[in-house]
Amino acid sequence: MPRRNQPIHHASGRPSAQDARHAGNAKRMTRMSGHGCPRRSFWAAGLTVVACAATSLGCASWRPGGTTQQVAETPVPSPGVRQVSFEDTEPPGAEVDPVEVEKKSWWQSLGGSSVERSIRESTGKVVQDKARAKRLYAEGETLYEQGMKAPVDQRDAALHKAADNFKLAGKYYVESDLEENALMYAAECYYFLDEYPDAVEMYGKLIKKYPNTKYLDQVGNRRFKLARYWVEKYSQNPSQPLIPNLTDEQTPLFDRFGNAIKLYDMIRLDDPTGKLADDATLAAANANFKQGKYEAADRFYTDLRQNFPSSEHQFIAHYLGMFCKLKMYQGPSYDGQSLDEAGKLAERMERQFPDRVVEHREAIDAAKKEVRAKQAERLWHLATFFEGRQQYGGARFYYHQVIKDFPNSNMADAARERIAEIADRPDHPKQYAKWLIDIVDYDEDKDMPKIAPEDPTPRTANAQNQ
Incomplete structure (x- = not known):
């Protein structure tokens, strides 16, 4: 049996074709002694022209991803002859299948496959590879643990690399527990890097793809803390929504307050039965109330009262909702619905929360x-x-309404005086040039069909007669 570094001979003892070619080359070089290089022939020039023509015509073997050529078939060895690439663990007489060697194209030899894979990874159009996903995930776990153990000022590189690995791992193995865990780990990396907008984005991707994820409570806790932090930052330094934030990586690029309220809203929408749903609703309402955005605050207070009836925040939702509606009232020239609703909330608090009302009796x-x-x-x-x-009929009506609803007020006394003063005046002012008014003023209801008189017979009787 030949050794690994020993040249291969045929069973007949003759040198192989490869040895013969080496010997022929040596003779030709000997004949050309005294020359710097072998003499060029017309055949070499012809081959050069053919190669250039193939390149210009776009031969597939010269393009990235083109067909690969294979080396000519390996001659079948004679009995008792083995290839050099056998394994030591194989028995001495074992047969070895011939190996087909693929010739790489110039695109692959220059690293084109790596470039193509990077492009696919950046666009998300990767070929599913479970083994690669597990390898990337394991590397990400190791980097994550190293980053968490490192000092705060030295963990950035490890956690950034870990986040990249987790995101790639999820792309290579979608719709799996590995992708779910990878998305959560990537979000946590950005959270501990204090890059909160990126963390919020990854939390959103996790919830969007896995609405019932096992990390739902943890995501809710993270979102609640980040929303409260952004509201505090905005309160310390308010800014316009359209002015970009170019210095602080912990806050969004635009509209810090709006993004904080959106986070509160996502908590209660993504997990309406979770333990933080009513807390997030109240926090969003209070944040808007403090900023003077009473209409937005009223929507959240109303939502809390209606959709979370068993919440511990019901009294606060009634109490602050009442003041919110008072703030929404813009004056007697505008709609008075919010004013009426504020009075109803005060009455409801008296009935539902008598113990709590005692504590806030003066303010209520x-x-x-x-x-x-x-x-x-x-x-x-x-x-x-x-x-x-000069429509004194309408004026008398509302003066009487003041006396009826508020009999003990000073405004009722003033209303009685006005009623006495206009008592002899007509309900409507005198109409001048009535003929002109009749021409110009068109009665829109004149040509409308009249409603048929209602049948006085009870419906039950009609049904019996039929």
């Missing part, structure tokens, strides 16, 4: 008085509006 009573005063002001404003238009 003051709010109730404010509601009644503004309701009376609203009626007085309507009465004076009709009186100014």
Whole structure:
């Protein structure tokens, strides 16, 4: 049996074809002694022209990803002759299958495969590879542990590399537990790197792809802390939503306050039955209330009262919701719905939370008085509006409404005086040039079909007669 470094001979004892070629080359070089290089022939020039033509015509073997050529078939060795590349663990008489050697194209030899793989990874168009995903995930775990054990000022490189590995691992093995864990690990890497916008983005990808993930509670906790932190940062240094943030990596590029409220909203929308859903709703309402955004705050307070009836924050939602609606009221010339709703919330608190109302009795009573005063002001404003238009019938109606709803107020006494003063005046002002008004003023209801008179017979009787 030949040794590893021993040349291969045929069983007949003759030198192989390879040895013969080496010997022929040596003779030719001997004949050309005295020359710097072998003499060029016309055949060499012809081959050069053919190669250039193949390149210009776009031969597949010269393009990236083109077909690869194979070396000519290896001659079948004679009995008792083995190839050099056998394994030591194989028995001496074992047969070895011939190995087909592929010739790499110039694109692959220059690292084209690595470039192509990088492009696929950056675009997410990778070929699924479970083994590579596990390898990247294991490397990411190791880097993550190293980064967490390192000092805070020295963990950046390891955690950044770990995050990249986790994201790649998820791409190579989608719709799996590995991808779910990888997304969470990548988000945690950015969280501990204090790159909170990137962490929020990864948390969002995890929840979007795995809505019922096992990390739902942990993601909710992270989001709640980040939202509260962004609100605090905004309170310390308010900024306009469209002014970009180019210095602080811990806050979003635009609209820090809006992104914080969005985080609170995502907590209660992604996990409406979670333990932080009502807390996030209240936190979003309070943040808007402190910033004077009463309409947005009222939406969150209303949502908390209606959708979380068993929440421990019900009294706060009623109490602050009442003041929020008072702030929303813009005056007697505008809609008074928010004013009426504030009064209803005060009455509801008296019935549902009598113990808590005692603690805030002074503030609640003051709010109730404010509601009644503004309701009376609203009626007085309507009465004076009709009186100014000389429509005294409407004015008397609203003056009587003031006396009825607020009999013990000073405004009721003033209403009685106005009623006495306009008592002899007509309900509507005198109409001048009535003929012209009849021409110009078109009655829109004149040509509409009249409603048929209602049948006085009860429906039950009609049904029996039928």
